[in-house]
Amino acid sequence: MSGLDEATKALYRYRRPEPWCWDAVVEAVCGDTYAGWDADHAVSQAGGAVAAHADLIAESLGRGSAHTDGGLTLALAGMGDLRALPVLRRLAAANQLPYDRPHARILATLPAAELLPVVLPVLRQEPERYHSSTALLELLALWGPAASPAAAEVIRHLGTAHTYDALRVLGRIGAPAVGAADRLAAYATGRGRGAGGSYPRRAAWAHWKVTGDPALALDVCGAAVRSGTASHGLPFLADLGPLAAVHTTPVRRLMESPGAWTRTYAAHAYWRITGDPEPAVPVLLAEVDPAWDGDPALPVREAVRILGEIGAPAVSAAPLLRRILAQEERLSRPWRGVRILADQAYVRTLTEALERIAPGTGAAPAPALVPAVRQRGLLVRWSK
Known part of the structure; x- marks a missing residue:
């Protein structure tokens, strides 16, 4: 060799x-x-x-x-x-821009002000015909408010195969996308073209982000949590934080769900709503498997990220996170074409979490x- x-x-x-x-x-x-x-x-x-x-x-x-x-x-x-x-x-x-989500995460490192003029003409094409729409919408979502000059182009993607991604972008852009408020309300209430599945929760969340009015999001996402389709409503309730206090009891109950993702998102939502990390930290820590190989069926990286958000009250997680960060081998489950990228993202999540939990005590790199x-x-x- x-x-x-x-x-x-x-x-x-x-x-x-x-x-x-x-x-x-x-x-x-x-x-x-x-x-x-x-x-x-x-x-x-x-x-x-x-x-x-x-x-x-x-x-x-x-x-x-x-x-x-x-x-x-x-x-x-x-x-x-x-x-x-x-x-x-x-x-x-x-029409040959990179078309995979991982590529979008690389491109998002470039300043939005520099790359948006390149992206906007592509977004103005027929949304259903351009194969890079998924990656470009991912890119805009990562930029968040910096992508506001593209709001009109994103709205054109509502009612297409890219609606779900477009809802996310509009929510991330926030107030500059307020022109989409009525259409977002239609999706949130099941009246939008092709609405169904997880659309209402994401649309209701986006409606709150663009209008500043949480009523629709609290109603739609709260109903999802009470109905058993919890994993589709919990992240949005977490974003609403104390505004979602009326849903504290069902969220707390879902921390004992048999589903790992539901437990993780419920712990996050409970902490964000109540400000009480004590019940949430053990649930999240239980999901941090030191032998995790990158299998997307397990919410390990997300649990690490949330522990980092909690910060100092999650100090019991620090030794395990340091041990994982010091491991020599990369994640092995991601497709080879993005394995380095996926592992770098996990290392970054671990590093940032440790810095927030126990500043200055992160693991020294292994030789x-x-x-x-x-x-x-x-x-x-x-x-x-």
Whole structure:
């Protein structure tokens, strides 16, 4: 197995690989020959891990395949480097912007003011026909109020296959999207085109965020909690906080639900509504599995995030979070094309939670190791 293969495998497997591994993969991807799918995808997810190579990456744009260019552009975007913008403009003009949610999370690192002019013409196209709408709406939701210049374009996505995502964006934008209030009320009450499933809860929440009036959200989301479709109403009640005090009893009862996600969201909502962390912390801590491999059926990362929100009263969680953060191996369940990205997000969640729970006492990074390489006697710097 070549040094490049070993380096690439190490990047996907370990949180703190030897620095030469990133050097080897970046140099290969930016070189004159095709380095391989795994290497391209590793660099596209790297973000700040390859900041030392930002100039080389920027200089290499346009010299390789379209696939390689896309990966290098995402690498620059993940660092917040504006040199990604010219390529993104070309991709937008050709209707070839990245179309996966994980890609949107990378692009969200770029300032909204810089990237919105690239995104807006794409959003103005027929919503049902453009394959990147899901990713672009995810991007706008991540930007939140900074995406307010796109409110009119987002409203056009109501009544399409992208309605659910559009509701989220409008709620995140808030008051600048008040022009959608009547349509949001229609979805919240089941009168919107294609309404059903989880639409009413998200629409009612969005209606509150754009109008400032919580009545509809309290009614619709509270009814969901009482009816047994709790997981669709609890996150919105958590956002409402003390305004949802009338629903405290059913929320407290759902902390004993057989469903892990429902227990987690109920604990969050109970704490946000009452301000009392004592019953919530043990429920959340029970969901933080140190052996979690990234399986999306388990709310582990969300439980960690909420413990971080609670802060100092969740200090009993700190030793476990430090132990998880110090682990050498990345999450293994996410698809390989986003494994590094998913693990980086988990590490960031753990780090931020620890900083809020016990400031200044986070885990020191484990030594940078690439055991598989070292055991084979191949720990040498890659050269092209």
